[in-house]
Amino acid sequence: MSGRQLLALQPKVRPELRLARPLRRGAAEVHLVWDPVGGRQLELGPKEHFIIARLDGTRSLAEVGEQYAVRFRARLGEPQWQQLLGLLYARGLLDHAPAPEPPQAAPPARSSALSGRVKLVADAPALLDRMHRATGFARRRSVLAPLLVLVTALLAGVAVNARTLLGETARLAENPVALLAVGTLLWTSLALHELAHGLVGRAFGGQVREIGLRWRLPMTYLYCEVENVRFFRRRREQIATALAGAVMNLAFLLPFYPAWLLLPDHAQARPFLGALLLLGTAVALGNLLPLPPLDGYKALGYALDCLQLATESRRFTVLLARSAVRRDSAPLRGYPPGLRLAYGGYALGCAVLTAALFAALGGLLAHRYGAAAGWLPVAAALAALVLWAAGQALRAHRARQVGESGKHSEQVT
Known part of the structure; x- marks a missing residue:
């Protein structure tokens, strides 16, 4: 095939491929491509994405090459086009190319008594499809708008009555049976939380491969992981999927708030309902x-x-500190101003938020158990940091041992 014939071709990528919006990983711009047939997710640079997004069967390679030259101030020659088309064909991304083989599933992690997971639903996609059809009415604006108004009113009511609810929660702590009942209801709320993620994600085109139970003692919880959220067409759809669980937690509490309000102060059920409202709101x-792996962190990542x-952001903070010490801003030039603000602001916000949480927890423990107990959160954090550092050092030591044994075997052979 001559060069002129090559440039006259109008190749087309498979129409079912899904392209995500431009994303940032550090200073680099990356583009994700989802292949629903092969179940693969590919990561491309800006140049590769620019070309693939224009291979729609209506543009010739010459036209795409001209647009590429304008955008990147460089031209693709015949060898580059042949290499690129061969790569796309081999990966099964071009239309009428052989279907790609699905990737081999990674062996499931071994579960133990301390941590693990177990699949609960044999066909999670079919279950979500049935639930999606059954709950279609709840996705109408005429239902969602009043629901959000009621949830906002619930938050306002809990805030106004926080002191009373806190006192009733403290009283309930003296009744283990009632406390266990509250915990059971909260666990049910968390199970609905996960299903809400799955249903909202399913409504926007996401896929749920598995629903199951995960445990990391002493916690046990349901999981419903939504795939392909990064490939939703709108940013608000991604954020809505991330926030759906918290909204479900609060909606779960709606029937209990008016019941709590209507009961007299001396009613035996008041502490039970008060603790449920306070703890349920705190969970939501x-x-x-915005801390990993919480839903607020995911929503913020989607928004940015x-x-x-x-x-x-941690890597950027280290780079920023190193640049300040060396008085060399060259390593930071790859970060646009908006990205610097996002990473720096997130790092600062996390530091302030973590300090506030430790201070609040320490103050609560000190108030209830004495001044010495107030230092327990700091001591626990330091212990975790020491264990993490020891683990990193042990991992590095093992890696060095493996490297040295490999060199020794090479010398022997």
Whole structure:
């Protein structure tokens, strides 16, 4: 095939491929491509994505090459086009190319008494499809708008009566049976929380492969993981999927609030309902904190179009401190101003939020158990930090041992 014939071709990528919006991982711009047939997710750079997004069967390679030259100030020659088309064909991304083989599933992690997971639903997609059809009425604006108004009113009511609810929760702590009943209801609320993620994600085109039970003692909880959230067409759909669980937690509490209000102060059920309202609201709002792996962290990552926000903000903070010490801003030039603000602001916000949580928890423990107990959160954090550092050192030591043994075997052979 001559060069002119090659440039006259009008190749087309498979129409079912889904392209995500431009994302950021550190200073780099990345593009995700989802192949629903092969079940693969590919990560591309800006140049590769620019080309693939224009291979729609209506543009010739010459036209795409001209647009590429304008955008990147460089031209693709015949060898580059042949290499690119061969790669796309081999990966099964071009239309009429052989179907790609699905990737081999990773072996499931071994479960133990301390941590693990078990699949509860044989066909999770079919179950979500049935639930999606049955709950279609709840996704109408005529239902969602009043629901959000009621949830807002619930939050306002809990805030106004927080002192009373706190006292009733303290009274309930003296009744283990009632406390266990509250815990059971909260666990049910968390199960509905996960199903809400799945249903909202399903409404926007997401896929749920598995519903099951996960445990990390002493916690046990249901999970319903939504795939392909990054490939939703609108950012608000991604954020809505992340926040659906917290809204479900609060909606679960709606029937209990008027019951609590109508009961007289001396009623035996008041502490039970008060603790349920206070703890349930705390669980819902706690999930909205922008800390990994909470829902608030996921929603913020979707809003900023950033991958691994916590990791990259930590890396940026280290880079910023190193640049300040060396008085060299060259390593920071790859970060646009908006991205610097996002990473720096997130790192600062996390530090302030973590300090506030430790201070609040320490103050609560000190008030209830004495001044010495107030230092327990700090001591626990330091112990966790020491264990993490020891684990990192042990991992590095093992890696060095493996490397040295490999070199020794090479010398022997």
